[in-house]
Amino acid sequence: MAADAVRGGSRLRDRADFRWFWTAATISDFGTYVTGLAIQVLVVVTLHEGAAGVGVVNAARWLPYLALGLVVGVLVDRVRRRPLLVATDLARGALLIAVPVLAVTGGLTIAVLAGFLVVFGLLSVVNDAATQSLLPRLVPVRLLTRANARLDQSDAVAQSGGPALAGGVVALLTAPWAVLVDAVSYLLSGLLLLRVHVVEPPSARLSLRGVGREAREGLRWIYRHRTLRPYALGTHAWFLCFAVVNVVVPPFALRTLHLGAVGLGIALAAGGVGALLGALAAPGLGARWGAGRVVIAGHAGTAVAVALLALSWGPGAGWLVFGVGELALGLAMGSANANEMAYKQSITPDRLQGRSNAIMRSTNRAMIVVGAPLGGLLADAIGFRVVLWGTVAGFVLVAAGLATTPYRSARLADAA
Known part of the structure; x- marks a missing residue:
């Protein structure tokens, strides 16, 4: 460093x-x-x-x-x-x-x-x-x-x-x-x-020589690492499910719940409030329970939040349930994100930071490209609620899967 x-x-x-x-x-x-x-x-x-x-x-x-x-x-x-x-x-x-x-x-x-x-x-x-x-x-x-x-x-x-x-x-x-x-x-x-x-090492001469070898080194670092491999695979699956949620929620809110554009905007703003509260709590949660446990709990919380969205119904109390679901979704994501990012950054050598970050982001975006159209097609074919419940199952599997791996014990102290 x-x-x-x-x-x-x-x-x-x-x-x-x-x-x-x-x-x-x-x-x-x-x-x-x-x-x-x-x-x-x-x-x-x-x-x-x-x-x-x-x-x-x-x-x-x-x-x-x-x-x-x-x-x-x-x-x-x-x-x-x-x-x-x-x-x-x-x-x-x-x-x-x-x-x-x-x-x-x-x-x-x-x-x-x-x-x-x-x-x-x-x-x-x-x-x-x-x-x-x-x-x-x-x-x-x-x-x-x-x-x-x-x-x-x-x-x-x-x-x-x-x-x-x-x-x-x-x-x-x-x-x-x-x-x-x-x-x-x-x-x-x-x-x-x-x-x-910031003091940084001098730049090397830019060239495409050795790019393949260095790229493979970055891939090996993530996908052969004891804790980063399950984290990476779980994150890819999480993004796939979340891409489906992002596609399904707007038409579900507007057409099924008849929430209206203003109501949907308020609900999404509630998600932002939840994300802020989660981010405020993230350092304390990570220090007490460890990054791995907080991330796993956040993924489980995502499942609960999407379940609330799927359980929402028409005007009145049903809209409130939808808003609470958005709030819970932001809370789960806000508390998990800072901990997962900090752990990945802390355990990755400085010379591999760019590769590890780019690999994770690119693969996660690939999950969005696959999940978004797939979610839309499925929602049109079998219904919004059914697809939302399918993603709930997906988030539960991601959380449960990570809980069985060494990632559950991940802490920043591992790299300190």
Whole structure:
């Protein structure tokens, strides 16, 4: 671990470099939630496309994760990570500025937008791998859970307030110009990251030589490790189930429960509140019970939360059950995420951080690509509730499976 990871105060709040890093992440989180809605409105309203158009731009956004994730992980491990974060944030900001300009001049089409999002996705996969890999260089092992929890808390607040902010910005500025909000957020994030000081090994010369060998080394590290292998396999299965939930819940809420767009927005905001509460509790839970047990309990909690969603019915109390389910879902995920990320970061050697992060993210995104359309087809064929109960069974199997492996005893102390 780099020397700078042990420099600074004994408390997270005393570490100025992490504060700049956290502030940059918080600003870009809010901008991302604005663009998430703005792009959807842009496709449907401005470009007059239907569901197929939305599917095209969504697929374009995730395609680089699937195609280049492993190679990107190898390259991230060869270079200094902070300059990579600065460059990719500034590049994403500049790229997004072009969207409203093209919309105003009549040059924006679905194909052009998809092309932009492929480039945006490539920059994002690099940024994501570098972000998770830089954190262990900023804080010592004992503070990793708290650091990840702080990042989760910011994301949870953005999740709660971001959609409402996005709706107002889109209504006020129209969708193309609302994308500028995210562009500015990335530019600000990149500039703030310039304030982060961290000692990093010098960059190696970028080359494709040895990429296959180093990629295999990263794969062996994850899938042959005593605790990381069951964690990785369980996480992939969890993402597959959760991708199905994400596809089924909106039409289930709108068509079966007749919740309405406003009601669904409130319920999703409750999920953000739950995520914030879970992230606040995550460090204490991990310190007392260990990361492995907290993650397993979080997966079991996900099963309970989705069961509440499946049990929801019409207006009144049924809507309340749905909202409580969303709250519980956020709580389960918020408490687990900081602990699982901190443990993986703490046990992985610095030279393998980029590869391990990129491998996990790329495979998890592949699960989304498979699970989302599969969930939609099944829901149309056999019903929303049946599919939701199927995912409940899946989450239970993931939690029970992990509980039988060495991962149940995983603690940050293992790597301290």
